[in-house]
Amino acid sequence: MNPITAQTQRLRPFAQVDVFSAEPYRGNPLAVVLDAEGLTTERMQRFANWTNLSETTFLLPPTCPEADYRVRIFTGSEEFPFAGHPTLGSAHAWLEAGGLPRHDGLLVQECAAGLIRVKRDGARLAFAAPPLTRSGPVAEEDLGRIAAGLGLPREALLDSSWLVNGPDWIGVLLESAAQVLAVRPDYTAMKGLKVGVIGPHAPGAGVDFEVRTFIPGDAAAEDPVTGSFNAGAAQWLTRSGRAADSYLAAQGTVLGRAGRVHIEASGDDIWVGGQSVSCIEGSVLL
Structure with missing residues (x-):
């Protein structure tokens, strides 16, 4: 039996978000699994490959006390330490699902590249550009x-x-x-x-x-x-x-x-922002 299918699966909340556009289906789509606790890296990568989108994200409880949530970002073939439209799309989906930031108007995303600040800017969300490596x-x-x-x-x-x-x-x-x-x-x-x-x-x-x-x-x-x-x-x-x-x-x-x-x-920050809109909401079996 395939070890992935042998693991316990359950329905998990899911959203597909169009990022950098206020008009549905005119931006860049992102798949977001809103509760990824218990998923192995292999299962995340397989699901990201199956969505056939440029990126899929998986939200997890943070490991840093300063962060509101943790995200893992996958393309169809690899994991990224950071990516821009997945950051904004994940923040949008997390907020729409009822997430409450520790600080009013500002949330902190934990990812492999570190802590990324995301602020509300009117109808937009904007992330602080991480340092270039x-x-x-x-x-x-x-x-x-x-x-x-x-x-x-x-x-x-x-x-x-x-x-x-x-x-x-x-x-x-x-x-x-x-x-x-x-x-x-x-x-x-x-x-x-x-x-x-x-x-x-x-x-x-x-x-x-x-x-x-x-x-x-x-x-x-x-x-x-x-x-x-x-x-x-x-x-x-x-x-x-x-x-x-x-x-x-x-x-x-x-x-x-x-x-x-x-x-x-x-100041020392460069903020990268845009609007997002949820196009699909539901659950996935993972």
Whole structure:
């Protein structure tokens, strides 16, 4: 008998949340198991693979006294120490399920990357971007591969940086949002590199930057809206003076999504926010 099915299963509360969008089915979906006590890592990974979403999260009691809850974040094939849209989506689901933060207006999420603060910002939730664990120059060989993968001459990549805060993102700045939207990626050329591309919109466009993120691999994909990349990009661009301390980024446009990521630099913190909406609520047998 399969050891997973041999273990005791029970119904557990479940939600599927659309993140970085106030309009259902226009953001980035996240599956959330609201009570994951007793689940092994193997069972979590198998369920995350089965949901066929970019990420699935599992909520647990915290092990740190400062935290309101603990979260484990899985893609279909691996566990992440941190990811952005799973952070906001998990916080949204936890609050909707009746979670009460220890501090009014601020909750603290425990994850493998440490303690992440999440604040209420009107109708939005926003997380404090965690420190980058790797930043700085990208090897010229990798930039050549990225340029080829984006179908652009090398000089079109105006700036670049490693932006690692969980996923191993490389950020690339292009001249304009139109250039970002025109990219037709060649995933083979970028194999092994997670690439995020950002470019400014013209004044009066209603949003300040356009973002796209590409994940080469066996199941190559463009992510609809990416909190971790936007967090790293905000740290890079605001601190280098390439972006204002407060801006709005659009992502998912090419995919028919309407992702909106609100960035606000305040003191030493950079807050990454957006709205979320629950689309599915119920229970799962796990």
